[in-house]
Amino acid sequence: MVRSAKRARGIAACFGVVVFLASASASLAQTSTGLPRIASGKPNLNGIWQVANAANWDLQTHGPSQGPAAFGALLSVPPGIGVVEGGEIPYLPKALEQRNKNRAARWTDDPEIKCYMPGVPRATYLPHPFQIVQSPTAILISYQFGDAARPINMGKPSEAPVDSWMGWSNGRWEGDTLVIDVKGFNDQTWLDRSGNYHSDALHVVERYTLANANQINYEATLEDTNVFSRPWKIAMPVYKHVEKNARLMEFKCAEFTEEMLYGHLRRVPSAKPISK
Amino acid sequence: MRSLRFLMSLAVLLALAVPMVAQSGAVAAKPATAPAAKTTTAKGYVAPRTPDGQPDLQGIWDTASITPLERPKELGTKAFYTDEEIKQYEKRRMNDLDRDRRDGGATQDLARAYNDGWFDRGTHLARNKRTSRVIDPADGRFPPFTPEAQKKYDEFHKWFAANPGNSAEDRELFDRCLFFSQSGPPLVPGNYNNLYQIIQTPGYVTIYSEMAHQTRTVPITRREKLPKDVAQWMGESVGHWEGETLIIESSNIRFNDHSHFGTQYDGMTDENLRVTERFTRTAADMITYQATVTDPTVYTKPWTIELPMEKAVGPIFEYACHEGNYGLSGILSGERVKEKEAAMKAK
Numbered sequence: 001m002v003r004s005a006k007r008a009r010g011i012a013a014c015f016g017v018v019v020f021l022a023s024a025s026a027s028l029a030q031t032s033t034g035l036p037r038i039a040s041g042k043p044n045l046n047g048i049w050q051v052a053n054a055a056n057w058d059l060q061t062h063g064p065s066q067g068p069a070a071f072g073a074l075l076s077v078p079p080g081i082g083v084v085e086g087g088e089i090p091y092l093p094k095a096l097e098q099r100n101k102n103r104a105a106r107w108t109d110d111p112e113i114k115c116y117m118p119g120v121p122r123a124t125y126l127p128h129p130f131q132i133v134q135s136p137t138a139i140l141i142s143y144q145f146g147d148a149a150r151p152i153n154m155g156k157p158s159e160a161p162v163d164s165w166m167g168w169s170n171g172r173w174e175g176d177t178l179v180i181d182v183k184g185f186n187d188q189t190w191l192d193r194s195g196n197y198h199s200d201a202l203h204v205v206e207r208y209t210l211a212n213a214n215q216i217n218y219e220a221t222l223e224d225t226n227v228f229s230r231p232w233k234i235a236m237p238v239y240k241h242v243e244k245n246a247r248l249m250e251f252k253c254a255e256f257t258e259e260m261l262y263g264h265l266r267r268v269p270s271a272k273p274i275s276k
Numbered sequence: 277m278r279s280l281r282f283l284m285s286l287a288v289l290l291a292l293a294v295p296m297v298a299q300s301g302a303v304a305a306k307p308a309t310a311p312a313a314k315t316t317t318a319k320g321y322v323a324p325r326t327p328d329g330q331p332d333l334q335g336i337w338d339t340a341s342i343t344p345l346e347r348p349k350e351l352g353t354k355a356f357y358t359d360e361e362i363k364q365y366e367k368r369r370m371n372d373l374d375r376d377r378r379d380g381g382a383t384q385d386l387a388r389a390y391n392d393g394w395f396d397r398g399t400h401l402a403r404n405k406r407t408s409r410v411i412d413p414a415d416g417r418f419p420p421f422t423p424e425a426q427k428k429y430d431e432f433h434k435w436f437a438a439n440p441g442n443s444a445e446d447r448e449l450f451d452r453c454l455f456f457s458q459s460g461p462p463l464v465p466g467n468y469n470n471l472y473q474i475i476q477t478p479g480y481v482t483i484y485s486e487m488a489h490q491t492r493t494v495p496i497t498r499r500e501k502l503p504k505d506v507a508q509w510m511g512e513s514v515g516h517w518e519g520e521t522l523i524i525e526s527s528n529i530r531f532n533d534h535s536h537f538g539t540q541y542d543g544m545t546d547e548n549l550r551v552t553e554r555f556t557r558t559a560a561d562m563i564t565y566q567a568t569v570t571d572p573t574v575y576t577k578p579w580t581i582e583l584p585m586e587k588a589v590g591p592i593f594e595y596a597c598h599e600g601n602y603g604l605s606g607i608l609s610g611e612r613v614k615e616k617e618a619a620m621k622a623k
Binding site: 038039040046114115116117131133134135136137138139140142146147148149151153158161162164165166188244245247248249250252254255257258259261262263265266267 | 326327328334439441442443444445452453454473475476477478480482484488489490491493499500502506508509510591592593594596598599604605608609611612615
């Protein structure tokens with residue numbers, strides 16, 4: 001896999017693929033005035049962003065529920081208004097059974113527990129900030145959770161060379177909206193802590209529309225014929241961190257999963273602890 | 277797969293195809309008349325500018341090469357190879373590094389089981405023609421440890437050799453997917469995933485490392501620093517421009533006994549580590565990267581590495597480390613089995 005990936009890179013080199021500048025003049029009719037913009041004329045999405053909702057607990061409207069008893073209120077499930085257009089995720093019958101199984105095992109099977117990269121769109125509505133880095137030629141989205149990141153290909157759309165956790169992102173501008181088409185996912189991530197899930201056939205189309213300097217209206221359409229009966233959509237505002245000194249901090253959560261994942265392989269009794 | 281790129285670009289060159297394609301061939305496309313000896317930069321090159329007037333460092337860059345971190349002792353203060361020496365060196369070094377060889381007997385075969393299929397460090401000496409990545413001190417080697425640091429290093433490594441897998445937190449940071457030399461600071465190339473993407477936005481420079489998807493977004497203005505007890509593995513970085521050069525200074529770098537530079541046990545760090553990095557676009561297809569490491573309680577004097585970062589096309593891939601970390605459980609399981617076997621034997 002490593003070799004073929006590098007080969008793809010080499011071949012790409014020989015065809016001289018270059019990043020091209022998305023035309024700033026595209027469909028001026030759809031652009032709105034008064035938004036902060038970068039030098040290319042596109043809305044300025046640079047900054048540190050985070051949602052303020054309970055979507056990561058459950059994409060659908062849900063009441064409060066009991067978490068692990070030892071943690072009382074701390075890890076009980078807070079209620080939340082859903083973000084799914086039409087209210088319900090349109091599962092195929094068999095897939096709904098799987099979702100319910102997942103939900104019953106939510107406190108052990110959710111990949112977030114293991115600090116696995118969260119996938120898309122879940123990375124957006126995790127309860128952690130993320131940073132959009134946008135120049136006229138390039139866009140990168142960097143997430144605080146587990147240092148996950150996605151370079152967005154703003155050039156000629158390309159096929160995913162291999163399945164991955166964060167998918168393969170091809171971006172383009174539709175007027176003032178950044179549209180990112182994401183494919184090439186593996187089937188290892190969930191969509192929330194309630195067992196909502198997808199297969200490796202997932203195709204996500206995200207839309208980032210700057211509403212004002214400090215708010216992005218975020219939408220994602222999810223299509224997966226193995227799991228859902230039709231494409232469906234989520235929508236939510238994402239807010240900018242405006243506080244002084246806002247920054248992503250290092251949250252290499254892998255470290256905090258080691259006892260859970262490898263504790264049974266620990267030497268007993270243990271020897272010298274590390275100094276720091 | 278540099279070799280493939282090399283061959284393909286060579287073929288393109290021979291066919292007198294588009295110059296832009298040749299340029300992307302990096303090493304291969306380099307004219308034979310490149311300046312030798314002291315200067316490693318095309319003098320007088322001025323980088324294009326970003327919309328806000330910074331020298332433009334943006335793009336995807338590759339630091340893979342077979343240049344060693346420290347200079348072989350027998351070379352003394354010889355800092356550069358001649359073109360003829362480069363050919364011989366590359367041949368010899370590629371043979372030394374070859375992990376698909378079967379000429380070493382069973383023990384060597386086992387040691388080489390992590391074979392060449394996994395490696396992507398290039399097949400060529402770095403374009404600066406240097407005999408080592410360390411360029412200062414003059415012998416191309418790390419300066420000596422302080423006596424206290426030497427003692428600490430020796431004691432720890434003696435202990436680690438006797439206790440190679442007590443628990444996850446006793447393993448190397450890269451085994452735990454927590455830190456890789458590639459992402460730095462300083463950026464030290466490793467055996468694979470030596471690609472970077474640099475993006476500049478007003479007030480920030482972002483350095484994205486393919487290795488374990490590490491993003492470092494560096495402010496170009498001073499800002500309030502994190503408290504000392506909130507150290508991060510990648511430290512806290514602040515940048516500024518001096519003419520054509522981006523200078524990034526990093527401190528408050530988290531460490532443990534396993535912290536070091538590079539892919540072997542190259543050195544050691546502690547809480548006094550400071551790294552000063554310099555990024556200078558010295559050609560359309562190259563950034564010259566230098567990093568000076570200062571740590572007065574570990575090293576008796578500062579030391580500096582230099583890397584040419586060569587323009588690459590990419591794309592950058594997802595290196596999911598923790599998600600597929602079978603190595604760590606394999607290492608620990610192996611150690612537990614060895615203990616059981618030893619206990620059985622003792623009975």
